[in-house]
Amino acid sequence: MTTADLSAAPDPARQPREFLEYLYRVAVRRALPLHNTAAFLPAPPAQGRTLVLGAGKAGGAMAQAVEALWPADAPLSGLVVTRYHHTPPRPEGLAQRIEVVEAAHPVPDAAGLAAAQRMLELTRGLTENDLVLCLISGGGSALLTLPADGLTLEDKQRINKALLESGAAIDEMNCVRKHLSRIKGGRLAAACAPARVVTLTISDVPGDDPSVIASGPTVPDATTCADALAILERYRIDVPRAVRAALEAGTLETPKPGDAVFAGHAVHMIATPRQSLEAAAEAARAAGIAAHVLSDEIEGESREVGKVHAALARAVARHGQPFARPCVILSGGETTVTVRLRPPGSPRGRGGRAGEFCMGLAQALQGQAGVWALAADTDGIDGVEDNAGACVAPDTLERAAGAGLRIASHLDRNDAYGFFDALGDLVVTGPTHTNVNDFRAILVL
Incomplete structure (x- = not known):
């Protein structure tokens, strides 16, 4: 079909x-990106460059939509991560200007970790003349994985799997993910400062809250370390002792609404x-x-x-x-x-x-x-x-x-x-x- x-x-x-x-x-x-993107694309910056960063199951298609609609004479580069086998075939004659890589979903892997590290590296040296266009869709929480200090990739995989099997709601899962990450929960936007950030997002969550979609890497986070800790306790999910202590002390807190790092940023919901x-x-x-x-x-x-x-x-x-x-x-x-629990064997x-x-x-x-x-x-x-x-x-x-x-x-x-x-x-x-x-x-x- x-x-x-x-x-x-x-x-x-x-x-x-x-x-x-x-x-x-x-x-x-x-909900296909090519049918929904044109009305929300910003103009290329008069000075500076345009960097595209993104994550999600629609990431490959969103990147191609931007490439098809962006002026041919305007600079464009970047990196987007999508799920394995979710990169659409490239239309004939469409030049690739945004790199698309693939990683695991729903349980993260080393490829997603490498992609997240590369994205943070790409933000270095950005200026107030630059534009960062962020393409965010569902699935980005697993695909954009960069564990907080004290956590390994294996820890994140175990915690993510436990959350998926617990029956926790998506906003609960993403609250935990945001506080156990160095890139989600608004931290990617913070890394882009002082550049202007425009986020185009496709909603996969009830209520279309951009802070929940892909764990909101470019938007403020109103949840707290205490909220994340309560969710972990509610579903009886263990985390390393040092990470629990960091959550209790609030040292893994995310950027909040009103933070100056988000000044001048824009978020557009292109499909719901x-x-x-x-x-x-x-x-x-x-x-x-x-x-x-x-x-x-x-x-x-x-x-x-x-x-x-x-x-x-x-x-x-x-x-x-x-x-x-x-x-x-x-x-x-x-x-x-x-x-459900199963009998052994x-x-x-x-x-x-x-x-x-x-x-x-x-x-x-x-x-x-x-x-x-x-x-x-x-x-x-x-x-x-x-x-x-x-x-x-x-x-x-x-x-x-x-x-x-x-x-x-x-x-x-x-x-x-x-x-x-x-x-x-x-x-x-x-x-x-x-x-x-x-x-x-x-x-x-």
Whole structure:
């Protein structure tokens, strides 16, 4: 499935899955950097140079958009880091002026550490005549890794993995990441002084707070060391003794709102989850299907969010309330998956939050007639697997039983990938080169 062909919507009554995949493609296309960057690009500086720095799953596509739109005779250079295999093919004739490197996500690696070190080196010698254009998108927290004093890369990997499996919300995870970093939480902007900094960002977080997106490397941070310490204690995550002492003493504090280092800086949100959901809603209405956007800020345990969506879909299917049939119900945000403890020696499940949402939804729907659904991550990767998400149909549980699959067992071991792969119901797109987080669509006919 690609985002290229959006010429005609499939018939939702005859091709419900294809229709939902079409809406997903519309949502992704709305968030592609090339379609959203031109209106927010600053003019090249009259004197000085333009340095581009960036991190995130959309980083490669954002860099190419800047290269395509920047005046050919204006100096441009820089470094952007994106996830492995997330650099888009280079359009024919587009000269490369911004270096793009790849690193690991969601658990950082040495390549991300090297990229962060190089970015700080590139900021040396900047003057007030220079412009720093920062391209920030979701995923940048893991990709832009530079551990605080007293932490090793191995420490950061362990802490990051523990946060991912704890069920912590994205703002909680990024609060910790900011305080355990030498580049996030506004520190990259501080390193750019006295140059002017303009940040272009694609939101992947509920509320579109730029200080949460990629842990806000170029914006002020209102959270504190005490907040980070409380989150670590809440989820029982250990850090080295010296780092705990530094958090308790406040010596790992980040630059705060009102700090002079941010004077004259600008932040532009070039794509948001809400815009993508509204684009999908417009496409559904154009196909004759009423569309309702619940929210782009839904958080919580993925399977439980799936159950709530199932209750709403059942009410529509059975009673025509609160929405009349036919309709499509859309939502976004960032749910979480708490990885369950497994008996020693038992196989580890595979899958991400979109697949876990679909399992919770299917289990609660119990084969409700007339209800189809798709949940997928708009970056094209659900967790660390090769699928974007999964689809649910009225016969999902029936087909699973016929294949000898027990959905409760797959939920117990967080194995959405194994469940939907066996049914042929994975949604596989490959990297989309953008990221506005979760996309969910439920079609009720």
